[in-house]
Amino acid sequence: MQYFTERHITGWRCHYNVKEHLDFVFLDKHMAVFVDGYFWHGHDCINTRPAENKDYRNRKSQKSIEHDAAVTQSFHNRSWIVIRIWECKLKKKNRDPLEQKLKPILDCL
Numbered sequence: 182m183q184y185f186t187e188r189h190i191t192g193w194r195c196h197y198n199v200k201e202h203l204d205f206v207f208l209d210k211h212m213a214v215f216v217d218g219y220f221w222h223g224h225d226c227i228n229t230r231p232a233e234n235k236d237y238r239n240r241k242s243q244k245s246i247e248h249d250a251a252v253t254q255s256f257h258n259r260s261w262i263v264i265r266i267w268e269c270k271l272k273k274k275n276r277d278p279l280e281q282k283l284k285p286i287l288d289c290l
Contacts, residue, residue, distance in 0.1 A: 184271065184279065190286065209263045210289050215252075218268045221245045 184190075185205075190249045205214035221242055247264065256263045262285050281286070 184283070186285075207286065207289075210286070211259075212264065212286060212289070213256050214264045214266065214283075214286070215249070216266050216268055217249065218273065254265055 203213045204216045206212070207214075253263045253265065264282060264285065266279065266282055269275065270282065
């Protein structure tokens with residue numbers, strides 16, 4: 182992730198192979214970072230919802246939201262810190278909210 186590289190944050194692995202398909206993991210800190218895309222994970226930062234297949238998209242989005250909550254709880258049950266970031270927050274213009282979201286990682290390093 183460009184953000185980690187820019188700040189010389191080390192110790193992370195990308196796309197670590199576990200059932201939950203997390204995006205970044207700090208194994209030694211027991212921290213999992215998920216980057217959720219807006220379309221299927223229920224974020225309304227962009228108003229680009231096609232009119233066709235609306236029922237299907239709503240069901241799929243709801244299923245993704247429920248799955249995300251279950252995965253987060255699974256990590257919490259193992260005493261892991263879970264950070265979920267909306268994909269749109271990775272843009273440079275959104276760095277302040279991103280810094281706040283990643284504060285647990287930054288504080289541990």
